[in-house]
Amino acid sequence: MKQGLLIDMDGVIYSGEDLIYGADRFIKHLIDKDIPFAFMTNNSQRTSLEVVRKLKRLGIIVETRHVYTSAMATGKFLGDQSPKGTTAYVLGEGGLLSSLHENGITLVDSDPEFVVLGEGRNFTLEMVQRAVDMILSGAKFITTNRDPSPKKPGWNNLGIAATTAMIEEATGRKAFVTGKPSPVMMRSARKFLGLETAETTVIGDTMETDIQGGIQMGYKTILVLSGISDKDKLGHYAFKPDMIVGSVDKIEFPLKWW
Secondary structure, X not given: OOOEEEEOOEOOOEEOOEEOOOXXXXXXXXXXXXXXXXEEEOOOOOOHHXXXXXXXXXXXXXXXXXXXXXXXXXXXXXXXXXXXXXXXXXXXXXXXXXXXXXXXXXXXXXXXXXXXXXXXXXXXXHHHHHHHHHHHOXXXXXXXXXXXXXXXXXXXXXXXXXXXXXHHHHHOOOOEEOOOOOHHHHHHHHHHHXXXXXXXXXXXXXXXXXXXXXXXXXXXXXXXXXXXXXXXXXXXXXXXXXXXXXXXXXXXXXXXXX
């Protein structure tokens, strides 16, 4: 049976702009052994090509077929929901705009069927207010993910969870989330790799997104402790990963369920 991996990036492959020790060797092993994998990221700003270029700077050589983003999941979702095309007002940047366009979504500045929110630093409070008015007038509200701000001094990008909450409070409408741990992204990422449920393993550093999303979909899960998860706090969760390792460099193949 074919087996493959959906791999989170920040906290698993790199931390900020620094490669996590051994991550380059881990990815090279997957390529050498022809193990299907995709980097599965909630960041909707970057296109898959921009992700590939960032990884190259860190010494990891992959192709765009190895990248699946929440922007791609959002575009596919809207394309599937409206196969004849629809309209969207977008608060977001390159990766999200490109994906929506590729899936036949027309970007508009008035009377959209959907308001779509992604990460970004270039939209203004005036644009947010316009989005609020559109939702109050009947537009459906989608957000690419609910990732929180890291709450660190000097962080230059407001977490999308904060922006989502602001629009939700102003409209009284809850956003439909397409990114991890939503089944929308977890399922479409698996299909992107051409895998079945029993063939899929998720690797991540976050219990609330990667691990929870994988467990809810029936995938095997591996938690790495090179990111934000604290091993001493894992007992607080009502679910647990199939495996816990310090970093991807400690994962041994074949996995015990392969």
